[in-house]
Amino acid sequence: MTRLLVCVTVLFCATVVYGGHEKYEGHQLYRISCTTEEIAYLEAYLDLLSMTPAARTSSGKIEALVRLSPKDKGQWLQHFNDKNISYRKIADNLADILRQDEIQIEAARSAARRAGKSMTWDTYYRYKEVNDYLDELAATYPELVTVINAGLSYEGRQIKYVRISTTRFENLRKPVIVIDAMVHSNEWVTTPVALYIINQLVVDIVDRRLTEQIDWVIIPLANPDGYEYSWEEDRLWRKTRSKNHEFGEECPGVDGNRNFDHYWGTSELSADPCSNNYHGPSVFSEPEIRVIRNAVLAHLQRTPLYISVHSWGNMILYAWGQNGTLPANGLVLHLAGVRMATAIDALALDKADRYVVGNAAHVLYFTTGTSRDWTRAIGIPLTYTLELPGYEYGFLVPPTYVNQIVKETWAGIVEGANYVLSTW
CATH class of the missing domain: 3.30.70.340 (Metallocarboxypeptidase-like)
Known part of the structure; x- marks a missing residue:
């Protein structure tokens, strides 16, 4: 049962x-x-x-x-x-x-505090704890980690991300991989995945090539307002918390993954401010999404791989979501996605579904204004929405599964990075 x-x-x-x-x-x-x-x-x-x-x-x-x-x-x-x-x-x-869920999360957090650990891979952490951990890494590994205070959320929270580089992003011949997480605030397991990727690149280093030959931009908590609201008020809250739109007081928030500048505003289903996937009053209206935009554009010419981490469904999805057609490099997108999926599946639990790789519109449904399609449209060759496992829990993944999910996902990220190195 x-x-x-x-x-x-x-x-x-x-x-x-x-x-x-x-x-x-x-x-x-x-x-x-x-x-x-x-x-x-x-x-x-x-x-x-x-x-x-x-x-x-x-x-x-x-x-x-x-x-x-x-x-x-x-x-x-x-x-x-x-x-x-x-x-x-x-x-x-x-x-x-x-x-x-609450009981299990707090039990794991209490155990971590008793052990004197600032971060473990068996529970969930609040916004401030995540930012403090990033600052701690930058202070401990200044030669490798730089924390960027990228901007304030709608409610005034600092959005931080890390740049990981052995050459301080000064070697313009190195490729850049960009990863973001927690665009949808109810998808809690995405932030531990992003933090674990950072940990594996900086603390528990297994393959130094991944930082010596690649620069990384990782945004572990893109939507802090929504995330904190999901802890304090509504665990199922998905959107940002902005009110700068019609009916903003009654229906606050924008779906961050409908707010990017690619076929934005062309879906009637995203036009209702009270819907879960409201696209916002204008392109890039959300300060949280502008942080992602600016981080991507800062290193666009040398970024071959972008991944937006979401939850749930065991899927690796690629463009084009608005009509189901494929980009010119559709075959390459599929083959690279299959390599990542195969690496994840090799470590998956027996009961887990195998990853599905494919065009987002065909695997799920039509979407507009997504980061995956916008990043492909502006020239990044390999762009994906990575939908993590939910097992039977959807995005209410209990903390007992976090360790499994972060480790298997890391294997997929490594495979993606190796593909970049073999083709860059």
Whole structure:
């Protein structure tokens, strides 16, 4: 019986209580099966906790885990019936699942504190702890790590990223790999992956070629406002927290991965400020997304590989998302993606789904304004959305899986870096 089927009754164990879980009392989770067109619509107006691409299902349709509130459940179940979307209930109370997560996270954090460790790979950390860790690395390894204070979020939080280089980014013949994480604030496992990549390049060095021959730009927490809000108020919050748009007070936030300058504003599903994938009032309207833009443009001419780390689904997706056509180097994109996926799969748990590699529109659904497509359009040859494993938990990945996910993903990153070195 999976965790989603367990009713948690012992809740007083947590030493720290985070906010917002009570809003999900009585909210149920349903497993649905539907077409590509329908899933794009549902993502705009429902919280999707996980998604399985059609290539991996026996029905040939996309399967997803959705949250339905007691208030709205009736109308959505009727919608499913009207659209011939099959569904079945998985869990009765999302609040209990979130409380169980909370207990496990705090237990692991407490153990790390007792051991005197500032960062471990078996739990999740807050915004300030992440930034403090980056500063700690820069102070300890000044010859290799530079922390860039790249700008302030909408609510005034400093967005930091690291540049990792043995030559202080002064050797313009070295390729640059750019990686960002936590654009969507409910995808908690993405930041540990980014931090682990930094750790493997700087602290637990296995292959010095990766820093001697490559420069790295890594943004581990791109959306700090949304991330902190997801800790304190709403674990399922996806967007930024900006209000500089129509209905901003009632429906704050923008989907950062719809805010890039590639076919921006061409999807009706992203035009509603109250939708989960609202594209924003203008291109690059979000300061958090401008940080990514500026970091990419700073080294554009020598960047062959860009990866945006997201969660969930075990997928490596490439352009073009707006219409399903392929870039001129589509075959190369696919082959490099398969190499990364194969390296990850070699270390995966037996129960894990194997990675699917393919065009984003065909594997999932049509999207516009994504970082993956924008970076490909401005000239980076290899650009991907990397969707991490969620197992049966979607983006509510319990901390017990973090160590596994960061290690297997690192293997894929190494393979991507080796591909860069073999072709640069």
